Amino acid sequence: MDRKKAATAAFFVARRKLAAMSLAPFRFSLPAPLVGRPLAALLAIYLLVGTTGHLPWRGDDLTHLGPIHAILQGGSWLMPEIAGETYLGAAPLYYWVGALLAKLLGWLLPVHDAARPATSLFCAATLYWTGLAARRLYGEASFAPAILLGMGSLGLVVHAHETQPQLAQIAGMALCFAGLGEISEHPRRGGIQAGLGVALAFLASGLSGLALTLPVIFLTPLLCPRCRNPIVARGIATGLGIALMISGLWLTAAAYSHPGEVTLWWREELLSTTPHASRVSELGKLVQLFGWFAWPLWPIAGWAVWRNRHAIASPQLALPLMASIIAVVLVTSTGGLRTAGLLPVLPPLCLLAAFGVTSLRRGAANAFDWFGVMAFIFFGIVVWLGWSALHFSWPPGLAREVARMAPDFQHGGWVSGALVGLALSLLLVLLPLFTQRSVQRGATNWALGMTLLWCLAVTLWQPWFAHTKNYQPLASELSQTIGPQPGCIKRRNVGDTQRAALDYFANIRTLPYDSEEDCRLLLTYTAGGVASRSVPPEWHVMWERRLGGGRKAETFKLYRRD
Secondary structure, X not given: OHHHHHHHHHHHHHHHHHHHHHHOOOOOOEOOOOOHHHHHHHHHHHHHOOOOOOOOOOOHHHHOHHHHHHHHOOOOOOOOEEOOEEOOOOOOHHHHHHHHHHHHHOOOOOHHHHHOHHHHHHHHHHHXXXXXXXXXXXXXXXXXXXXXXXXXXXXXXXXHHOOOOHHHHHHHHHHHHHHHXXXXXXXXXXXXHHHHHHHHHHHHHOHHHHXXXXXXXXXXXXXXXXXXXXXXXXXXXXXXXXXXXXXXXXXXXXXXXXXXXXXXXXXXXXXXXXXXXXXXXXXXHHHHHHHHHOOOHHHHHHHHHHHOHHHOOOHHHHHHHHHHHHHHHHHHHOOOOOHHHHHHHHHHHHHHHHHHHOOOOHHXXXXXXXXXXXXXXXXXXXXXXXXXXXXXXXXXXXXXXXXXXXXXXXXXXXXXXXXHHHHHHHHHHHHHHHEOOOOOHHHHHHHHHHHHHHHHHHHHHHHHHXXXXXXXXXXXXXXXXXOOOOOOEEEEOOOHHHHHHHHHHHOOOOEEOOOOOOOOEEEEEEEOOOOOOOOOOOEEEEEEEEEOOHHHOEEEEEEEXX
């Protein structure tokens, strides 16, 4: 009888549980922070969407395609070239990887699409090695936040989808920091990794790569008491020896085959890494640029420093703090006002932010999360308003500005893009609501928001980007104008981007204006409404093309000499 009662009670208990399960609503939640496969999937979407499927954009995307195209056309692997002339703006590491990928994927994709995944590789390496450095410095809980905060930074997203050698430099920096993160426990392995990071940074960007990594290595024994022993010193020496050997092999080979170009490159590197007093007058613009470029890293990094100010000399805080200071000083005192020039500040700031985000107070963490969600929804609305102005001329003021920038843009085929954009917009609004509540929820939602906002912008604005940033029609028109055998062409004010475009799209190469060649054609270029320099009267305009409007206006003119 007791057994029968027990069986009956067990039956009713099981039935109640089954009914509760059947009536319970479906629940979906994202872990915070994302880890494992969900993190890898989000990173893949972030890196791959918008990387291929479009012609090279004017600017860095076209400029740095030039050396890759030169290698594929039989140019030098040792010294970068653009349109047959040495390019002194970077070292060759990124171009090597881009050219190898273009050879590997050339049967499937055009050269520009086949080479651009080099950016995805270096960006993924940067984020992974930054997360690895955070894990070694602060523990396992900081690995995913370091990656997520890097993905959520405003300054990385555009450069993570263009042909950009600076990403190879910051990958070397991140590897160097990852090696230093375990130099005290595994001196040999940590030293080798740090040395490889120095070598990668040098091969990617020359002396600036050394300036961003070597001081941190030399300061590590001073910042870390456990590193002041002969074993760690031998590990550091081994790493530096490897870096010297790798860098020396390239420099020796380049000097042997291109002695004059290496001398010019070295001189240019010294000038580019020497601080300029004139940058003091641009300090206000630099602060504004840094403020949005490194957002939201710098507020959380500042919190980490303030909260742990009593232990500021500890290796966990001192190493990324010194690296951040060195990077900020270098990028603000050298080079020009370019967003790509600020990329080196991201890896050390990601480390500090990963250290700080795990210790945010609940109110601050909720505010960080709320602000990110609201910001991405706001920018999503802005993207839709711009799309509406482009296709339906509303709002009128924004429509006039868009039309002025691209007066000859051809509308059409927007329905499918709008449907995909609506789905992405729903995800942008809904996914943050299903993220698990934790102190690190903000880091996850920032990465989700940045990824979805980028996908939305690519979906809605890709045709407009392709029109406003495309030099292919101009190059084809110029090629038809000059004919199949034009002879030599001199140039004035034609920059590296334009030379790379003409060479890649139409196999047109030009010579400097002061060249001794007796050319019958002259190509000039002006941008931003700046008045062009006067051309001697013996030159007569035979072709002219204007692109864009306002500050983005560009004018090409081809002259013939009688």
